[in-house]
Amino acid sequence: MIKINNIDFSYSSRKILENISFDILENNLIAILGNNGAGKSTLLKCINGINTLEKGTIYISGQDVLAMNRKEVAKRIAYVAQKNEGSRVTVFDTVLLGRRPYIKWDASDEDIKIVDKIIGQMGLEEFKLRYIDEISGGELQKVMLARALAQQPRLLLLDEPTSNLDPKNQYEVLSIVKNISKSNNIAVIIVIHDLNLALRYCDRFLFIKNKSVYSYGGIEVMTNDNIEFVYEMPVSVQSFNGVRMVIPMPQTGSL
Numbered sequence: 229m230i231k232i233n234n235i236d237f238s239y240s241s242r243k244i245l246e247n248i249s250f251d252i253l254e255n256n257l258i259a260i261l262g263n264n265g266a267g268k269s270t271l272l273k274c275i276n277g278i279n280t281l282e283k284g285t286i287y288i289s290g291q292d293v294l295a296m297n298r299k300e301v302a303k304r305i306a307y308v309a310q311k312n313e314g315s316r317v318t319v320f321d322t323v324l325l326g327r328r329p330y331i332k333w334d335a336s337d338e339d340i341k342i343v344d345k346i347i348g349q350m351g352l353e354e355f356k357l358r359y360i361d362e363i364s365g366g367e368l369q370k371v372m373l374a375r376a377l378a379q380q381p382r383l384l385l386l387d388e389p390t391s392n393l394d395p396k397n398q399y400e401v402l403s404i405v406k407n408i409s410k411s412n413n414i415a416v417i418i419v420i421h422d423l424n425l426a427l428r429y430c431d432r433f434l435f436i437k438n439k440s441v442y443s444y445g446g447i448e449v450m451t452n453d454n455i456e457f458v459y460e461m462p463v464s465v466q467s468f469n470g471v472r473m474v475i476p477m478p479q480t481g482s483l
């Protein structure tokens with residue numbers, strides 16, 4: 229179990245998050261939902277220690293993350309940022325960087341095996357020896373996800389992981405993440421704007437509004453009322469062949 233308790237965070241004196249608490253089961257995917265500027269990315273940065281909390285605690289399997297050093301945190305939490313930049317490093321070496329928390333002197337055969345397996349799972353073999361400043365935005369997004377998976381974390385934090393991907397890759401990448409999460413007991417927190425992708429792949433949904441958790445739960449919280457309140461836009465939540473979908477209903481004249 230991962231327990232986030234009473235997180236408060238401010239940039240300078242501007243409060244961004246207030247009393248954020250939620251629990252996550254080891255093999256669950258959680259969607260973080262909220263409008264632009266709600267504090268979703270800030271929350272991920274608080275959980276992985278980039279942002280220093282004003283108050284609050286984070287426990288993974290009963291262990292206090294805030295009391296750990298960076299290496300210990302990196303064995304438990306991996307993070308893929310919203311924006312990634314390419315550099316003069318190959319795809320293989322970038323993914324291998326995910327093994328850094330485990331490597332003492334040099335990468336072991338086991339590290340290489342893990343990296344090769346993830347590169348295969350993500351369909352990146354043909355790019356393996358390319359420099360990451362010479363691949364597309366979507367390919368780079370997959371490489372960064374592969375690096376995070378190579379870290380073999382207990383908790384994976386993904387900030388809009390599908391924003392640069394075409395529709396087929398969006399489904400493929402989230403399927404891979406879900407399979408790896410279920411088979412390796414990895415909790416995943418995903419900041420995502422596509423409510424239908426969230427509905428398809430996530431187990432639970434956390435809405436942030438006015439700095440706090442507005443609602444958190446399973447599919448039962450994905451209601452017209454909650455979505456309309458949080459995003460300030462009319463929607464229609466409907467079921468097609470048993471699959472729940474959110475259809476935006478912008479008011480006539482507003483487009």
Ligand SMILES: Nc1ncnc2c1ncn2[C@@H]1O[C@H](COP(=O)(O)OP(=O)(O)OP(=O)(O)O)[C@@H](O)[C@H]1O
Binds near residue numbers: 271
């Ligand atoms: N480094 C920073 N310094 C000061 N303010 C910041 C910083 N980063 C973000 N903010 C502000 O904090 C608030 C929350 O930003 P955050 O990036 O967490 O929102 P978000 O919910 O992820 O938004 P989006 O959906 O647009 O990505 C915003 O008002 C933003 O302008």
